[in-house]
Amino acid sequence: MNVTTLPANRQRRAQQGASRSGGRTAAQTAEEMEQQRRDHPIDGATALQPEHETTKPDAAPERHAPDTQQPASPRLRVAPPAPVSAPRAPFVALVLVLVLSGVVGILVLNTRIAENAFKLDALKTKQQGLDRDEEKVRSDLASKESPVTLASRAKQLGLVPSSTPAFLVLPDGTKLEMPGPSR
Numbered sequence: 706m707n708v709t710t711l712p713a714n715r716q717r718r719a720q721q722g723a724s725r726s727g728g729r730t731a732a733q734t735a736e737e738m739e740q741q742r743r744d745h746p747i748d749g750a751t752a753l754q755p756e757h758e759t760t761k762p763d764a765a766p767e768r769h770a771p772d773t774q775q776p777a778s779p780r781l782r783v784a785p786p787a788p789v790s791a792p793r794a795p796f797v798a799l800v801l802v803l804v805l806s807g808v809v810g811i812l813v814l815n816t817r818i819a820e821n822a823f824k825l826d827a828l829k830t831k832q833q834g835l836d837r838d839e840e841k842v843r844s845d846l847a848s849k850e851s852p853v854t855l856a857s858r859a860k861q862l863g864l865v866p867s868s869t870p871a872f873l874v875l876p877d878g879t880k881l882e883m884p885g886p887s888r
Contacts, residue, residue: 743778 848854867884874880
């Protein structure tokens with residue numbers, strides 16, 4: 706069996722009905738509560754600043770007997786909040802400038818993108834026209850290089866086909882075939 710014993714004064718307080726947490730109990734008298742209010746003044750949940758006592762620097766602090774009445778203890782007061790001195794106008798102006806510059810930047814960017822889209826469309830249309838022209842020129846060139854077209858054009862110019870080719874022998878011994886004169 707595990708038994709915990711309390712010091713003598715704690716056991717007596719527990720027997721008298723005092724709470725262990727140090728909080729207020731029903732056993733406290735009105736006089737004790739008034740004494741506690743004088744010692745630790747509060748305003749709601751906020752402690753008040755004690756009033757400063759003026760004492761002589763050489764004088765020793767007086768000790769009062771517990772049965773005599775103590776002088777009024779200093780009262781605590783709530784300190785006012787520190788004044789906010791940061792100017793808001795420059796901050797608001799900075800935010801507005803940033804927002805407006807962002808909106809103008811997006812507007813300029815969208816305008817440039819639209820301009821480039823129109824230029825790109827015009828260039829694609831021009832490229833398609835150039836591709837069609839190139840294909841037409843290639844087709845014309847291929848038709849003019851065909852053997853049938855060359856033969857008919859040669860006849861129009863008065864040329865005739867060669868019947869026997871002539872051979873030339875070069876000093877180094879190579880033979881070159883040359884077309885012979887026509888009849």
